[in-house]
Amino acid sequence: MLIKNVDILTVSKDAKSHELRKNASIVVKGEKIEKIIDANIPVDDNEVIDGKGKLAVAGLVNTHTHTAMSFLRNYANDMNLQDWLFTKIFPAEDELTAEMAYWCVKLANIEMIKSGVTCYCDNYFFMDEAARSVEETGIRAVLSRSVSGISDPTGAKLKESIDFFKRYHNTCNGRIMSTLGAHAIYTSDTDYIKRVVDAANDIGSGLQTHLSETRTEFDDCMAQHNMTPTQYLDSLGYFDVDGIKIAAHCVHMTNNDIEILKAKDVSVAANISSNLKLASGIAPLPELMAAGVNVTLGTDGASSNNNLSVLNEMRLTSLIYKGLSMDPTAMNAKQVISLATSNGAKAISRNDLGEIKEGMTADIVLIDMDSPSVAPATEPDAALVYSASGADVDTVICNGRVLMKGRKVLSADEERAVFEVKRIAEKIVG
Template sequence: MMTQLWIENGLFVTMDETNPKINGHMVITDDRITYIGAEAPVDLLPDVQKLDGSKLAFMPGLINTHGHAAMTLLRGFSDDQNLQVWLQEKMWPMEAKYVDADTKAGSALAIVEMLRSGTTTFVDMYDRMDQVATMTEQAGIRGILTRGVIGLCSEEEQKTKLNDAITFARDWNGKADGRISTMLSPHAPYTCPPEYIEKFVQAAHDLNLPLHTHMSETLAEVEMNVRDYGVRPVEHLDRLGFFSRPALVAHAVHLTDEEIALLAARNVSVSHNPVSNLKLASGIARLSDMLNAGVKVSLGTDSVASNNNLDLFEEIRFSALLHKGISGDPTAIPALEALKLGTIYGAEAIWQSDRIGALKVGMKADFIAIDIDQAHFYPMTDIVSHLVYSGSGRDVKHVWVDGRQVVRNSICTMLDEEKIRYEAQASFERLLKG
């Protein structure tokens, strides 16, 4: 049975170049936007549901292109460490204790946080991904999911991990009414031998899937790659055929001009993670240079263990402010460009810009409503400026994904938040005890 929602008298930040801001109306029919405009719609269904959009700003749902949801259990467990110490001495030993219930609890907690702060699509790289996929399906969020694989192990274990990754990618791609899609992910060039990465490349060709990895996150990582393989990570991955598939790389902090040009030529997507990179002192990515070169750049939070939250509005604001500060150019990343990084550019980075990332007719109904009847949104001057420089995920009031309302009045409609918080705390305490 067809359903229809008519949002009246709203302020719509569309991210559509032809009509970037509209005061008016939007109609959702089932899972698609079927009308948006200044005039009231006509030819509506007799039982159309109405929503008063006054005192709200509507925009596309945010798109988080890099994270590890289950690591939410480790929020605040180890702060103020460099990446290698943080990973090898703190994160990996705790993660080795994970069981399915921990991955489920951490993922559920992350999804609640993402939905309530306006993220409607997330990319996730971890293991025990069946648990993440199950929670994604249950919560109503959209996920691009991948079993991340560290190859520092025996050949037999490498084979098992690769088969696990392939099975997950094949079994879950297109599930949850199309809200779940999958990728293949060797963790990083420094954690996967070259011949092992090549096996992932071949599997991606066989399954016609994209690839995702960490790349050039720290200077030490780049220097290690040169020492071990004679070239920097970008050339290394290119030689291994990684960029022969649609590819999304996380971080890309330490790049040369030549590497930026190569990423643009190979149509590689980059997930810029400014807050995580700052907290781990990994460096500051060359965002403006990548955008100017035509690289598809998006935003990611990374895990809350290195962030420590999943509020993508914070990444949007940092992207605007940080790159002004380091360049000395206040025009480096304007507010609208920063907002695009979290919406339409994010959709382009994951090859879904024909479906999500903007509010226009024919697009999937993935959108959020911001409560703008608050002091920090007054006076009502430029809504884009207010969203970027004044707003936060805490201002999100309602969220829809695929036409279904998954957050109403700041509460997830498909999840038991109290139970999720309890289970997350219990899992952490078990991990801590060992």
């Protein structure tokens, strides 16, 4: 594959510098970027993509979402997290079947592809159906059959999670990875969380979880254990497992909490839109980043965001911390691009992703810089963060395969997925 006449933006892993290479060609061979050359150098290739007017960036990484929740988009709004979960979301989820979940994941996969996401981390259930959709659509995913003690008295769901990990981790040409994960401290007791940690150690799995999302969670943990949620999970060995360690949200954090996450090499998945919509608070990302914690971006589920666009999260993340600090240099465009690309790749232990360089895996997104909402793209990094939206994503390549070209998703039936999920939503939530 040859992507010709394209401008390439690469932000350094420390976000301190960026390289804009204009009018270049990217040569993709198999799953890898073989070479990057000047566009005027002739290359013979059967598959040519014209990148004129496009900006090539590394595929975006969504480090926290729940894809099967797409049927709950625009349902149960203007509520706090605890009421939202226990009175609306959990009861609706009980009605979901495996086949329904498949279509919900399929729609979410299509939505993410159309907004430039090539990899995501999912914590939910019906993971076999999620894997089926990932395999078909060509996207990349880290799938976790999330478990909670309150809904797993016999341990059957934890066994299901372990079995899923053994069957799917590092499969589908490396596009499917897996971890275990307890949903949250407020849905599992101490003994159950210890069982999850022990299982992860036994099979060599990483862990994902929701952490310190609300003040209620934080205060209840202090009252019950005389520890913060971060200290509590650390005391149970949750952050001592090998491999992927992702803590989603991390809104209510102490200085000691931040030190623990840094010392234990835990990546934080910030979910700014979801936390704002559920009035949970705003994560201390500048403090986390200053301490050296690997901060990444997640969307959370479509039910609390209400979309799965990492581009939207990039813009909001930059703007909100500028406003909070009254410092226009805070959370600049280069930093935010790193959160969505190289930092996301680091969180999932993939040093072959997150940048467009020779030898890297070909997860590449082409953004239309001639779009009316983007042009003139005088400063491409700023254009990407402050102007571009999912509608400006033209072409998406994952693992060397073209998933979308000219805004048309090639790997899935978009119309069918929309139809099926609308029907599911009508049946379950009316």
